[in-house]
Amino acid sequence: xxxxxxxxxxxxxxxxxxxxxxxxxxxxxxxxxxxxxxxxxxxxxxxxxxxxxxxxxxxxxxxxxxxxxxxxxxxxxxxxxxxxxxxxxxxxxxxxxxxxxxxxxxxxxxxxxxxxxxxxxxxxxxxxxxxxxxxxxxxxxxxxxxxxxxxxxxxxxxxxxxxxxxxxxxxxxxxxxxxxxxxxxxxxxxxxxxxxxxxxxxxxxxxxxxxxxxxxxxxxxxxxxxxxxxxxxxxxxxxxxxxxxxxxxxxxxxxxxxxxxxxxxxxxxxxxxxxxxxxxxxxxxxxxxxxxxxxxxxxxxxxxxxxxxxxxxxxxxxxxxxxxxxxxxxxxxxxxxxxxxxxxxxxxxxxxxxxxxxxxxxxxxxxxxxxxxxxxxxxxxxxxxxxxxxxxxxxxxxxxxxxxxxxxxxxxxxxxxxxxxxxxxxxxxxxxxxxxxxxxxxxxxxxxxxxxxxxxxxxxxxxxxxxxxxxxxxxxxxxxxxxxxxxxxxxxxxxxxxxxxxxxxxxxxxxxxxxxxxxxxxxxxxxxxxxxxxxxxxxxxxxxxxxxxxxxxxxxxxxxxxxxxxxxxxxxxxxxxxxxxxxxxxxxxxxxxxxxxxxxxxxxxxxxxxxxxxxxxxxxxxxxxxxxxxxxxxxxxxxxxxxxxxxxxxxxxxxxxxxxxxxxxxxxxxxxxxxxxxxxxxxxxxxxxxxxxxxxxxxxxxxxxxxxx
Numbered sequence: 001x002x003x004x005x006x007x008x009x010x011x012x013x014x015x016x017x018x019x020x021x022x023x024x025x026x027x028x029x030x031x032x033x034x035x036x037x038x039x040x041x042x043x044x045x046x047x048x049x050x051x052x053x054x055x056x057x058x059x060x061x062x063x064x065x066x067x068x069x070x071x072x073x074x075x076x077x078x079x080x081x082x083x084x085x086x087x088x089x090x091x092x093x094x095x096x097x098x099x100x101x102x103x104x105x106x107x108x109x110x111x112x113x114x115x116x117x118x119x120x121x122x123x124x125x126x127x128x129x130x131x132x133x134x135x136x137x138x139x140x141x142x143x144x145x146x147x148x149x150x151x152x153x154x155x156x157x158x159x160x161x162x163x164x165x166x167x168x169x170x171x172x173x174x175x176x177x178x179x180x181x182x183x184x185x186x187x188x189x190x191x192x193x194x195x196x197x198x199x200x201x202x203x204x205x206x207x208x209x210x211x212x213x214x215x216x217x218x219x220x221x222x223x224x225x226x227x228x229x230x231x232x233x234x235x236x237x238x239x240x241x242x243x244x245x246x247x248x249x250x251x252x253x254x255x256x257x258x259x260x261x262x263x264x265x266x267x268x269x270x271x272x273x274x275x276x277x278x279x280x281x282x283x284x285x286x287x288x289x290x291x292x293x294x295x296x297x298x299x300x301x302x303x304x305x306x307x308x309x310x311x312x313x314x315x316x317x318x319x320x321x322x323x324x325x326x327x328x329x330x331x332x333x334x335x336x337x338x339x340x341x342x343x344x345x346x347x348x349x350x351x352x353x354x355x356x357x358x359x360x361x362x363x364x365x366x367x368x369x370x371x372x373x374x375x376x377x378x379x380x381x382x383x384x385x386x387x388x389x390x391x392x393x394x395x396x397x398x399x400x401x402x403x404x405x406x407x408x409x410x411x412x413x414x415x416x417x418x419x420x421x422x423x424x425x426x427x428x429x430x431x432x433x434x435x436x437x438x439x440x441x442x443x444x445x446x447x448x449x450x451x452x453x454x455x456x457x458x459x460x461x462x463x464x465x466x467x468x469x470x471x472x473x474x475x476x477x478x479x480x481x482x483x484x485x486x487x488x489x490x491x492x493x494x495x496x497x498x499x500x501x502x503x504x505x506x507x508x509x510x511x512x513x514x515x516x517x518x519x520x521x522x523x524x525x526x527x528x529x530x531x532x533x534x535x536x537x538x539x540x541x542x543x544x545x546x547x548x549x550x551x552x553x554x555x556x557x558x559x560x561x562x563x564x565x566x567x568x569x570x571x572x573x574x575x576x577x578x579x580x581x582x583x584x585x586x587x588x589x590x591x592x593x594x595x596x597x598x599x600x601x602x603x604x605x606x607x608x609x610x611x612x613x614x615x616x617x618x619x620x621x622x623x624x625x626x627x628x629x630x631x632x633x634x635x636x637x638x639x640x641x642x643x644x645x646x647x648x649x650x651x652x653x654x655x656x657x658x659x660x661x662x663x664x665x666x667x668x669x670x671x672x673x674x675x676x677x678x679x680x681x682x683x684x685x686x687x688x689x690x691x692x693x694x695x696x697x698x699x700x701x702x703x704x705x706x707x708x709x
Contacts, residue, residue, distance in 0.1 A: 096206035102145035107424040109136040110144035124152040126236040130416040168202035180205030213336035219358040228360040229336035238676020239410030242402035244347035250391040256284040258320040259328035263289030344405040364438040370400035407443030459550040459590035472504035482514035498525035545588040552632035554587025580680040581621040582632040615667035631683035
C-alpha cells in the first residue's frame, strides 16, 4: 500500500514538473546573449554606451504586441495580414531563386513592357529607366536572370492617389510571373492608417522585396533588400555632393543633437516623438515637434501642442541640420524616415531611434561606422551617450556619412544599382565583393569584382593593404598618322619610352588608314613592342603616379567651363591657371580603369566615341574623376606641345579637323548628362622634378631628359 502511494506521489510530481516546464518554468536563460551581426558573425553585447556600437538590445520589438496596435485591429485582421506578409517568410536564395536562369547569360534584368492605360508614378518610372539604361538590362526575357514589374508597386497605401488597384489580379495574369520566382518588387510605402502594416495588398509569392521601412521581423536575410525611404524630389541621377566641405578639429558644431518634425498624438509611431520634449533643453539639444499637420489636428490637440508649435516655429530646419553634430532619426508612422538621408548628406551623424528597422543595405554596409544605433526605450540616455563619444570617433563617423551618401544614396540611380549589385553578388558568389570594397572608397558600384578577387589589383587599396603598386608599366601609344620618316614624333616617343627603367612593354594601337609598316621600319628597343591594328619623359611621371595610383598623371592638360550664354559645358585647350583633364596621349593610369571603361560605361557612350574616333580621353577623365572625386595630376610644363602638333599635322590628323573641338564640346555635354552632373574637378597643382628649369648644372638634375622634350 505504501509503495503504491509513493508511486502515485512520484507520478504526480513528475507530471507537475513537466507542466511547469512547458508553461514557462524551464531553466532560465543566460542574463545576456550575443547579438547577430549583419555581417555574418556573432559578438557579445557591449556595455552601453560605447561609441557608435548599437545600444544594448532587449527582446525584439513586436508591432502586434503594442496596445495601440491591438486597439485598431481584430484577431481576424491579424490573421489576414500575417497570411499575406508571411506567406513567403521562409524564402531564401537557395529555396526561392532559380540560379540556372543566370548561368547562360550572366546577371541580366528584364523589365516588363508597360501596359496601356496603367498609371505609373514619376519615381517608379525613374527606377525602371535606371534599370533599362544600366549594363544589366536585357530586352529579351529569355536571357533574363531577374524580372522587374512595370506595374507601379512603390505606394501600397490604399489612401494614396498613387495606389494601383486590382494589382493582385494583374500580377497573377503575367505570363512570366511563376509565383514571383526570380522577381524583384520595389516598395516605399505599405499599409495604411491607422496601423501601417507591411502588407502590400497582394501575394508576392517567392519574389524578392526591395523595400523601405522593412522590419527585422519581416526581412528575409540574404533575400530581401532594405532600401532607404526617399522623396519624389530625390535626383534621378548624379545628386548633390555631401555638405562636409572641410574637417573641423575638434569636430563639434553649434548643436550637439537636433530633430525637427511632426508629432503624432495617437496611433502607431506616436510614443517616441511624444516623449522628445523630456530631453529638449533649447541649448545644445534641440528636439522640436509640431501637432500642426493633418486636416483635423485641432480636434486632437493636447495641452502641449500650442507651446510645441511656438517653439517649433523659432528654428530653421536647414540651419539646425548644417550646424549639429548628431541628428536624431526617430521612427514616424512607419519605421523609415526622410530624416535619415537628410542627416547623411549634411554630415550630421544619424542617431537611429526606430526599434526593429532593418537599416538600408544592411547586408553590405556596416552602419556602426556611420551612425549611432539607439533604442526607443532608452530615449532619456541618448544625450549622455552622444556626449560620451570621443571627438576622433565623431570625425570618423562624419567622414563615413559622406562616403556612404555619395556612393549609394545621393540619387535614385545609385539606390537602384546598389540593389542590383547586392543581388548580383548573391548570384555570382565566386566574384562577390568583400566588406572592405563596400565600406571604403570608392564603394561597391565602382569596384567590380569580375576584374579581380584580390584587393591589391585595384588602385584604391594600396595604403590599406600596406603595399606598393607594380614597379613596371605598360606603355600604350595610339598611332593615327602613317610612318613616313624616321624623324616622326611617334618613333622618337617609342625610343624615349623604351629607355625608361620602369617600362615592361610597349603596345601600339595602329588606327591609321595606311597599312602597317614592315617590321624593319620600327626602331630596335630593349623592351618588346606589340602592335595591335584597330578596326574603324616618362620615369618622372611614373614615379609621381606611384604616389597617386588612383589618379591620371600626365603632361598635356585641358579644362572645362560652363558657358552661360549657351547654357552648356565647354571644352578649352587655352593656357590658364587651372585644368581638369590630362590627355591620355601622354599619361599614366591604372589598368583597372580600362576594365571599368569596358564593363561599367554604357554602350551608347562607347559607340559615340568609336563613331567619332574622338573623345575617348575625355571619357576616361570623366570616369576616373567620378570614381575618385579628385582631379588628375599634371607634371611639368610644355608650352610648345600644341604648336608642335599643329605644325606637324596633315589632312589626316585630327588636329587639322575643324570639327575636332566641336565634337569634343558635344562629347562633354553628352557625358555630363549620363553621369548626372559634371564629375571633373579643377586643379592648379603641377608637379615638377626638383631643380626643374633651375639655372644649375644639368649634372645635378636626376631627370635630365625631361627638359629637352
